[in-house]
Amino acid sequence: MNGIGVFVCHCGSNIAATVDVKKVVEMAKLEPGVVHAEEYQYMCSEAGQERIAKAIREKNLSGVVVCSCSPRMHETTFRKCAEKAGLNPYMVEIANLREQCSWVHKDINEGTEKAVILTRAAIAKVSLNTSLVAGESGVTKRALVIGGGIAGIQTALDIADAGYEVDIVEKTPSIGGKMAQLDKTFPTLDCSACILTPKMVDAAAHEKINIYSYSEVEKVSGFVGDFTVDIRKKARYVDMNKCTGCGACMEKCPSKKALSEFNSGLSNRPAIYTPFAQAIPNVPVIDPSQCLKLKNDKCGLCARVCQAGAIDYKQEDEIVTRKYGAIVVATGFEVIKLDNYDEYAYSQSKDVITSLELERIMNAAGPTKGHLERLSDGKAPKNIVFIQCVGSRCADNKGKSYCSKICCMYTAKHAILIRDKYPDVNVTVFYIDVRTPGKNFDEFYRRAVEEYGVNYVKGQVGKVTPEPNGKLTVHGVDLLDNKQLKVEADMVVLAAAIEPSPEVRSIATMLTASIDTNNFITEAHPKLRPVESPTAGVFLSGVCQGPKDIPETVSQAGAAAVKVIGLLAKDKLLTNPCTAKADELLCNGCSACANVCPYGAISYEDKLINDHGIKKTHRVAVVNSALCQGCGACTVACPSGVMDLQGFSNRQIIAEVDAICR
Amino acid sequence: MSINQEFKPKIVAFCCNWCSYAGADLAGGSRLSYPADVKIIRVPCSCRVNPMFILRAFERGADGVIICGCHPGDCHYSTGNYYARRRMTLLFSMLDYLGIERERTRVEWVSAAEGVKFSTTMNEFVSAVRELGPNRRLGDLRCKD
Known part of the structure; x- marks a missing residue:
């Protein structure tokens, strides 16, 4: 050229x-x-x-x-x-x-x-490039939000308010996520439920929002503008249309030994349950691993007390297939398992708890009705020790390398709330650094130290030992005074690291979105495209992308919604013209290419081919350019070398190799 | 071993657009240096790398060829890196047989978030190739009389 x-x-x-x-x-x-x-x-x-x-x-x-x-x-x-x-x-x-x-x-x-x-x-x-023309594809004007926590709810509300239909898929029986479990939020000390539940109600009442609770995404195919998604609606054994949410079944259920997920396992729940009182939808589910009727065909009490006749033991999982133009991942986080941290005696003592468990203890609807008490003997604690960075900022492989970002602030919150309500309780916090970047965050932390007299000790804790008298001894170090410390405590609270939900790996694989070594989903650009994944049409909201607090999550949710709206507002999308193409003259229709195509984009047709004046019909590969995503697997599989990828052709790549090795 | 110190190998790195090329960009953004001997060719997916390209590189005097793709299970196109892995296993053992040492060829999985891994991989690979010294050129027998 x-x-x-x-x-x-x-x-x-x-x-x-x-x-x-x-x-x-x-x-x-x-x-x-x-x-x-x-x-x-x-x-x-x-x-x-x-x-x-x-x-x-x-x-x-x-x-x-x-x-x-x-x-x-x-x-x-x-x-x-x-x-x-x-x-x-x-x-x-x-x-x-x-x-x-x-x-x-x-x-x-x-x-x-x-x-x-x-x-x-x-x-x-x-010099070997050829002019390519992008094709067009349509846009399904509906969005899917995976995850019904605050991130998913806010994204769905923002998209729906712009006039587009949104489906939320939530794996648990109710939307609300982790925020519903929190008692108060920093730095304003708003009641978490009071600000979350109205949003949950708004989402449920919104005419453009459809909630698939107790459901999971099973399969995703297609591409930006035209995703096809299979959603597994797990059997609830309760008819959503008939149930009135009266709660009689939950009251009468004799199997009450299951641990309440909502109360972080600190209380029990019946086999038929809603996670919490303000659950949306307010329709219970039957836990088949606990229900006597489903396990050994005894009982059946819930069906007898249900006035509406909503109980259906024969219900089965249902697969719903829906089309979407855009998908938002809002799968959130879990607190890490503390198996690797036996030095803190979490498994040995009931009085060593995680911060999320403390959150439930402090909550009026929690296992202790909001009274601060030891889980071992129900006594009011006099000395509480908080240990920061449990599993966060670990240099070794034991924990997470990253900072979980929210722990410094929620520990300051817990310390303030405890000192405010129980002024005679001593609170000690062991920390590596106190990190408080955020509006009114440092002021909040300083209030904990200056106004509420919380004892912050810079240094790590080596060990927590349960004593025969029921107390705990915390062996730590005070780095500023350079001395070993032994603190007697009635209760120890661990600020355990947060990690992406375990499902995120399979969801990312289905969406072909990439995830990093910590299982956070990678954004398209860390600075300039923080709410988009590198896969077109897949957007990120909340902690699935990286640790964040509620205000950050809400702003990211809004940003993801704007990106979705921008996509759904288009009628046509330009498709990537770098697709595979077979040389019809040489193709013998062997099917090797179709066998490796992940998109089923290759089919075979009998075509009349003009071979230098000789016309004959033979079977050739035809690539559907709307389906082809341009990976190039077929180009290498082709035994005759006639399949080529436009924009990355064999000749082009060889020319690059030659130029480099010249 | 002054010869090996001065020897500047020609290294061709095929990087998939979605993971490894982005990982190389991240290595750049994080200023994680590696030898300038490495020249990257962008391909949409590691499965786009035709064994022919690698043969061509050795024929033209490359001293090492490395193919980088997404981690198994994370391929942007679902399964491309599995094809690449199988094809390269076969090709590399054949190249070994032809006299191109195993250390001159490599497949690595580098995600978009692994700038550090990209840089360390390239450093390791280049020093391994430097150890071996210059490569014998592959001849294209088809063009001989």
Whole structure:
């Protein structure tokens, strides 16, 4: 191809500091087909783009290479720029001179040499580019939100308020999530239920929102604008349409030994239950592992007391298949298991509890009706020790490497609430650092220290030992005074780390969204696209993306909703034109390609082929470009090498290899 | 071993767009350096890497070829990296037979969040190839008389 233009960006000093850009321009000019090469401070700026456009128009360029930052950053920018200047947008290639060259190499000679080679490879590739035209696909105007905690509820409300239909899929019997379990929220000390339940009611009452509670996403297929999702509605054994939520069944149920999930296992619940009094939907479910009727066909009391006749022991799981244009992941978090932290005696003493358990103890609807008491003997504690960073900020593999972010603040909250209600209780907090970035957060923490006299000790705890007299001894260290400490406590509260829900792995796999080493879902760009996953049409809300508190979760939920609305507002989406294509002349229809296609995009047709004047009909592979996502698996599977991927063709990649190894 | 110190190997790295290429970008953003000998070719998925590309690289004088994809189970296209893994296992054992040492070829899983892993992998790989010294070129017998 003749007529290639090369545009080398300085990116301020980001590239220019370790790459001699003038040398790159000089070397580029020597490459075959290059008719124009120039450098500029910021190619992505308006003036930079104008230079590209001008060169395309004046020199009638047929291909453009921009040597700049990663194509993941500005490929779209430069493609749009080329399109405006009258060049097919797919005639643009990017040489990644910033992320993969100047930023990782310190020596200017090495950097320049590599930059020249990368530019050469991009020139070699672009000279084989062909004009591609993006196709169009429709948009199903409905969104799916996976997870019904505060993140999911807020996202659904915001999308629904814009006029689009939303389904929430929640695995537990009620929406509400972790926030429903909290007693008070920092730093305002609002009652958590008082601010959450109205939102739950709003979601349930919204004409555009449909809640699938006690349901799980089973299968996802399709792509942005046109996802098909199978939802498993688990058998409730209670008819949602008939149940009036009177609660008689729960009262009469004789099997009351199951541990209440809502009360963090600190109290019991019946086999037929709603998680909590304000549950939405207010329809109980029967736990088949506990129900005497379902286990050994005895009892049946709930069916007898149900006036509405809603109990149905024969109910089975139901699969609902629905179409969606966009999917929001809002799967939230769990508190880590403390099996690795035996030194804190969590499994040995009932009086060593997690902060979430304390939250339930402090709550008026909790297992102790809101009275602060020891779970072992019901006595009021006099000395309470809080241990921070249990499983967070671990340098070894024992816990999580990250900061769980919310613990410093909720511990300050617990300390304040306890000191306020029980002024004679002594509260000690062992911490590594107190981290309080947030509006009114540090003021809140200081109130705990200054106004409420909470004893903050900088240092870690090595061990908690239960004593024969029922007390606990906390062996810690005070780093500021540089001395060992032994603190006698009646109760020890562990600020256990939070981690993404265990389901997130399978959900991410279904959505082909990537997750990081800590199982948090990766965002498309850590700074600029924090609520989108790299998979088009999949958005992130709440802790599934990283630890956050309630205000942050709510703002992210709103941001995710805006992205969904922006997508659903479109009638047509442009599809990726980099799809596979078979050379019909040489294809023998062997089916090797269809066997490896994950999308079922390849079918076979008998076609009349004109082979240099000889016309004959034979079976050839036909790629449905709307289904093809351009992975290229088929191109390698093809034994005759006739299947090729547009935009990443065999010739193009070989040209890159040759240029690099030249 | 002054020869190996000065020896600048030609390393071709095929990186899938969704995980490893993004991981390489993250290594860049985090300024985690690795030798400039590594040149990355972006492919949509590790399953796009045709064994032919690797043969071509060795034929043209590459000293090492590395293929990076998403972790098993995390492929953006569901199953692409499994194909890559199988194909490369086969190809690499054949290359070994042909005299291209196992240490010159590698498949690695690097996610978009693993900038550190990308950098350490490249450092390790390059030093392993440096140890081996320059590669013998593969000849294309088809073009011989």
